Amino acid sequence: GAVVSQHPSWVICKSGTSVKIECRSLDFQATTMFWYRQFPKQSLMLMATSNEGSKATYEQGVEKDKFLINHASLTLSTLTVTSAHPEDSSFYICSALSLSSYNEQFFGPGTRLTVL
Amino acid sequence: AQKVTQAQTEISVVEKEDVTLDCVYETRDTTYYLFWYKQPPSGELVFLIRRNSFDEQNEISGRYSWNFQKSTSSFNFTITASQVVDSAVYFCALSEADSGNTPLVFGKGTRLSVIA
Numbered sequence: 526g527a528v529v530s531q532h533p534s535w536v537i538c539k540s541g542t543s544v545k546i547e548c549r550s551l552d553f554q555a556t557t558m559f560w561y562r563q564f565p566k567q568s569l570m571l572m573a574t575s576n577e578g579s580k581a582t583y584e585q586g587v588e589k590d591k592f593l594i595n596h597a598s599l600t601l602s603t604l605t606v607t608s609a610h611p612e613d614s615s616f617y618i619c620s621a622l623s624l625s626s627y628n629e630q631f632f633g634p635g636t637r638l639t640v641l
Numbered sequence: 642a643q644k645v646t647q648a649q650t651e652i653s654v655v656e657k658e659d660v661t662l663d664c665v666y667e668t669r670d671t672t673y674y675l676f677w678y679k680q681p682p683s684g685e686l687v688f689l690i691r692r693n694s695f696d697e698q699n700e701i702s703g704r705y706s707w708n709f710q711k712s713t714s715s716f717n718f719t720i721t722a723s724q725v726v727d728s729a730v731y732f733c734a735l736s737e738a739d740s741g742n743t744p745l746v747f748g749k750g751t752r753l754s755v756i757a
Contacts, residue, residue, distance in 0.1 A: 559744045563684075568732065568749045616684055620745075630736075630745065632678075634685040 528552055529621050531633035538609055539641055546604045546636045548619030554599035555621035559630070560592075563616040572617075575602040599624075609640040643668045645735050647748035654723055655756050662718045662751045664733030670694075672738040675716045676745065677707065680730045689731075692716065693738060723755045 528551040538544050548558055556577045561569040573594055574582040581594035591613075593605040602621075606613055616637050620630040644667040654660045666675065677689040690700065692709055700707045704721045720727055730752045734745040 561744075569745075569747045571744045571746075574744060618684075618686065629691070632686045632688070634683075637684065 527623060527629075527631045529619065529631045529633040531617075531619060531636050533636060534634060535637040535639075537639045537641065540610050541608055543605055543607045544609055544638060546606070546617055546619075546638075548602045548604070548621065548633050550600045550621040550623075550631070553621070553623045553625065553631075555602075556599060556624060557622040558596060558602040559620045559622075560594065560602075560604050561618045561620070563618060563635075565616075569618060572604075606638065609638070611640045614638055614640045643670075643673075643735050643737070643746045645733050645746055645748035647731075647733055647751050649751045650749070651752045651754070653754045653756060656725060657722050659719060659721050660723050660753065660755075662720075662731050662733075662753070664716045664718065664748060666714050666716065666733070666735045668735060668737070670737050674736050674738050675709065676732075676734040676736070677716075677718050678732045678734065680732060680750070682729075686732075689718075720753075723753075725755050725757050728753060728755045 530549045532547045558575040560572045562572050563569045571584050572587045575594045575596040577596045577599055583589045591607055596602040616635050618635040619633045646665045673694045675692045679687040697709050706719045708717045730750045732750045733748040736745045737743045
Protein backbone atom coordinates (compact mmCIF):
# COMPACT_ATOMS: atom_id res chain seq x y z
CA GLY A 526 0.00 0.00 0.00
CA ALA A 527 0.83 3.72 0.18
CA VAL A 528 1.85 4.21 -3.41
CA VAL A 529 2.31 7.63 -4.96
CA SER A 530 2.62 8.04 -8.69
CA GLN A 531 3.79 10.94 -10.78
CA HIS A 532 3.10 11.63 -14.42
CA PRO A 533 4.97 12.14 -16.58
CA SER A 534 8.18 10.56 -15.35
CA TRP A 535 10.15 12.77 -17.68
CA VAL A 536 9.35 15.61 -20.07
CA ILE A 537 11.29 17.73 -22.52
CA CYS A 538 9.76 20.98 -23.64
CA LYS A 539 10.63 24.16 -25.44
CA SER A 540 11.27 27.37 -23.59
CA GLY A 541 8.08 29.35 -23.06
CA THR A 542 5.72 26.40 -22.90
CA SER A 543 3.81 25.20 -19.86
CA VAL A 544 4.16 21.77 -18.34
CA LYS A 545 1.76 20.02 -15.98
CA ILE A 546 2.97 17.37 -13.55
CA GLU A 547 0.50 15.14 -11.73
CA CYS A 548 0.95 13.58 -8.32
CA ARG A 549 -1.50 10.88 -7.31
CA SER A 550 -1.92 8.86 -4.16
CA LEU A 551 -3.11 5.55 -5.54
CA ASP A 552 -4.39 3.70 -2.51
CA PHE A 553 -4.89 6.31 0.17
CA GLN A 554 -6.28 9.77 0.65
CA ALA A 555 -4.04 12.75 1.21
CA THR A 556 -5.25 16.16 2.30
CA THR A 557 -1.70 17.41 2.11
CA MET A 558 0.91 16.92 -0.56
CA PHE A 559 4.32 18.51 -0.81
CA TRP A 560 6.26 19.50 -3.90
CA TYR A 561 10.04 19.39 -3.80
CA ARG A 562 12.60 20.38 -6.39
CA GLN A 563 16.05 18.87 -6.79
CA PHE A 564 18.69 20.41 -9.03
CA PRO A 565 21.51 18.15 -10.26
CA LYS A 566 23.76 16.94 -7.47
CA GLN A 567 21.86 18.95 -4.91
CA SER A 568 19.42 18.19 -2.15
CA LEU A 569 15.65 18.27 -2.20
CA MET A 570 14.18 21.66 -1.44
CA LEU A 571 10.57 22.21 -0.52
CA MET A 572 8.74 24.37 -3.04
CA ALA A 573 5.22 24.38 -1.71
CA THR A 574 2.62 22.68 0.42
CA SER A 575 -0.52 21.66 -1.39
CA ASN A 576 -3.71 21.40 0.63
CA GLU A 577 -6.87 19.85 -0.72
CA GLY A 578 -9.56 22.43 -1.32
CA SER A 579 -7.43 25.45 -0.47
CA LYS A 580 -4.58 27.52 -1.83
CA ALA A 581 -1.09 26.18 -1.76
CA THR A 582 1.52 27.62 0.55
CA TYR A 583 4.76 28.53 -1.18
CA GLU A 584 8.24 28.67 0.25
CA GLN A 585 10.16 31.89 0.14
CA GLY A 586 11.66 32.50 -3.25
CA VAL A 587 9.23 30.27 -5.14
CA GLU A 588 7.04 32.22 -7.56
CA LYS A 589 3.44 31.20 -7.08
CA ASP A 590 2.43 32.61 -10.47
CA LYS A 591 5.05 30.50 -12.18
CA PHE A 592 4.47 27.26 -10.30
CA LEU A 593 0.72 26.78 -10.16
CA ILE A 594 -0.50 24.13 -7.77
CA ASN A 595 -3.98 22.65 -7.76
CA HIS A 596 -5.09 20.07 -5.21
CA ALA A 597 -8.57 19.36 -6.46
CA SER A 598 -9.18 16.03 -4.79
CA LEU A 599 -7.89 13.89 -1.95
CA THR A 600 -5.80 11.86 -4.35
CA LEU A 601 -4.49 14.34 -6.88
CA SER A 602 -2.28 17.40 -6.84
CA THR A 603 -0.92 19.04 -9.98
CA LEU A 604 2.04 21.32 -10.47
CA THR A 605 2.07 23.45 -13.60
CA VAL A 606 5.30 25.13 -14.58
CA THR A 607 4.16 28.08 -16.65
CA SER A 608 6.32 29.62 -19.36
CA ALA A 609 9.14 27.26 -18.54
CA HIS A 610 12.74 28.35 -19.04
CA PRO A 611 15.98 26.36 -19.03
CA GLU A 612 16.64 27.32 -15.41
CA ASP A 613 13.45 25.46 -14.45
CA SER A 614 15.03 22.21 -15.61
CA SER A 615 15.08 20.06 -12.54
CA PHE A 616 13.79 16.91 -10.86
CA TYR A 617 10.40 17.51 -9.28
CA ILE A 618 9.26 15.14 -6.54
CA CYS A 619 5.97 15.11 -4.72
CA SER A 620 5.06 13.47 -1.45
CA ALA A 621 1.70 12.75 0.09
CA LEU A 622 0.69 12.59 3.73
CA SER A 623 -1.57 9.68 4.50
CA LEU A 624 -4.68 10.63 6.49
CA SER A 625 -4.46 7.39 8.39
CA SER A 626 -0.76 7.56 9.17
CA TYR A 627 0.56 10.26 11.45
CA ASN A 628 3.24 12.35 9.79
CA GLU A 629 4.17 9.60 7.38
CA GLN A 630 5.03 10.85 3.91
CA PHE A 631 5.13 8.76 0.80
CA PHE A 632 7.19 10.00 -2.10
CA GLY A 633 6.44 9.78 -5.77
CA PRO A 634 9.09 8.57 -8.21
CA GLY A 635 9.79 12.06 -9.48
CA THR A 636 9.49 13.91 -12.79
CA ARG A 637 12.55 15.02 -14.67
CA LEU A 638 11.89 18.26 -16.55
CA THR A 639 14.24 19.48 -19.25
CA VAL A 640 13.54 22.83 -20.84
CA LEU A 641 15.36 23.50 -24.10
CA ALA B 642 14.76 26.66 12.47
CA GLN B 643 15.40 23.09 11.53
CA LYS B 644 18.60 22.05 9.88
CA VAL B 645 20.22 18.81 8.83
CA THR B 646 23.95 18.56 8.19
CA GLN B 647 25.61 15.77 6.31
CA ALA B 648 29.24 16.78 6.39
CA GLN B 649 30.44 14.01 4.09
CA THR B 650 29.77 15.02 0.50
CA GLU B 651 31.26 11.92 -1.08
CA ILE B 652 32.59 8.65 0.27
CA SER B 653 34.29 5.92 -1.66
CA VAL B 654 34.87 2.47 -0.19
CA VAL B 655 35.94 -0.91 -1.45
CA GLU B 656 33.34 -3.64 -1.47
CA LYS B 657 32.91 -5.47 1.85
CA GLU B 658 34.15 -2.53 3.86
CA ASP B 659 31.91 -1.03 6.51
CA VAL B 660 30.93 2.61 6.05
CA THR B 661 29.23 5.13 8.32
CA LEU B 662 27.30 8.11 7.02
CA ASP B 663 27.03 10.97 9.46
CA CYS B 664 23.98 13.10 10.13
CA VAL B 665 23.69 15.95 12.61
CA TYR B 666 20.45 17.83 13.07
CA GLU B 667 19.18 20.98 14.73
CA THR B 668 15.68 21.59 15.97
CA ARG B 669 13.95 23.39 18.79
CA ASP B 670 11.12 20.91 18.84
CA THR B 671 11.01 18.25 21.50
CA THR B 672 9.02 15.95 19.25
CA TYR B 673 10.37 15.24 15.80
CA TYR B 674 11.08 12.49 13.31
CA LEU B 675 14.35 11.54 11.65
CA PHE B 676 14.63 9.74 8.35
CA TRP B 677 17.12 8.19 6.00
CA TYR B 678 16.48 7.80 2.29
CA LYS B 679 18.50 6.23 -0.48
CA GLN B 680 18.45 7.81 -3.93
CA PRO B 681 19.88 5.58 -6.67
CA PRO B 682 20.71 6.99 -10.12
CA SER B 683 17.08 6.52 -11.20
CA GLY B 684 16.18 9.34 -8.83
CA GLU B 685 13.40 7.66 -6.91
CA LEU B 686 13.71 8.04 -3.16
CA VAL B 687 13.85 4.76 -1.29
CA PHE B 688 12.69 4.97 2.31
CA LEU B 689 15.07 3.32 4.75
CA ILE B 690 14.01 4.31 8.25
CA ARG B 691 11.91 6.68 10.32
CA ARG B 692 12.68 7.24 13.98
CA ASN B 693 10.83 9.46 16.42
CA SER B 694 12.63 11.59 18.96
CA PHE B 695 11.48 9.53 21.92
CA ASP B 696 12.91 6.30 20.63
CA GLU B 697 16.66 6.31 21.10
CA GLN B 698 17.12 2.63 20.61
CA ASN B 699 19.54 1.77 17.88
CA GLU B 700 18.14 -0.22 15.01
CA ILE B 701 19.54 -2.95 12.84
CA SER B 702 18.03 -4.16 9.60
CA GLY B 703 20.19 -6.65 7.79
CA ARG B 704 23.41 -4.91 6.82
CA TYR B 705 22.01 -1.53 7.84
CA SER B 706 22.17 -0.05 11.31
CA TRP B 707 21.36 3.32 12.77
CA ASN B 708 22.77 5.05 15.84
CA PHE B 709 20.55 7.75 17.31
CA GLN B 710 22.31 9.91 19.89
CA LYS B 711 20.06 12.64 21.18
CA SER B 712 22.81 14.07 23.35
CA THR B 713 24.85 14.92 20.27
CA SER B 714 21.89 15.43 17.92
CA SER B 715 23.18 12.78 15.60
CA PHE B 716 21.54 10.00 13.64
CA ASN B 717 24.30 8.08 11.91
CA PHE B 718 23.83 5.29 9.42
CA THR B 719 26.19 2.36 9.01
CA ILE B 720 26.32 -0.12 6.16
CA THR B 721 28.16 -3.29 7.03
CA ALA B 722 29.97 -5.29 4.36
CA SER B 723 29.11 -2.79 1.66
CA GLN B 724 28.13 -3.94 -1.81
CA VAL B 725 28.25 -2.28 -5.20
CA VAL B 726 24.44 -2.02 -5.15
CA ASP B 727 24.74 0.26 -2.14
CA SER B 728 26.20 2.95 -4.39
CA ALA B 729 23.77 5.87 -4.25
CA VAL B 730 23.15 9.23 -2.65
CA TYR B 731 21.88 8.95 0.90
CA PHE B 732 19.80 11.68 2.50
CA CYS B 733 19.11 12.27 6.15
CA ALA B 734 15.95 14.26 6.87
CA LEU B 735 14.02 15.76 9.76
CA SER B 736 10.42 16.78 10.35
CA GLU B 737 8.45 18.22 13.20
CA ALA B 738 5.94 15.88 14.68
CA ASP B 739 3.66 18.13 16.69
CA SER B 740 1.25 18.99 13.93
CA GLY B 741 1.66 15.85 11.91
CA ASN B 742 1.46 17.92 8.80
CA THR B 743 4.96 19.12 8.07
CA PRO B 744 7.38 18.63 5.22
CA LEU B 745 10.82 17.11 5.48
CA VAL B 746 13.99 19.12 5.77
CA PHE B 747 16.75 17.29 3.96
CA GLY B 748 20.48 17.30 4.41
CA LYS B 749 22.64 17.85 1.34
CA GLY B 750 23.20 14.16 0.94
CA THR B 751 26.22 11.90 0.88
CA ARG B 752 27.22 10.22 -2.35
CA LEU B 753 28.48 6.72 -1.62
CA SER B 754 30.50 4.84 -4.18
CA VAL B 755 31.26 1.20 -3.50
CA ILE B 756 34.02 -0.13 -5.69
CA ALA B 757 34.25 -3.79 -6.59
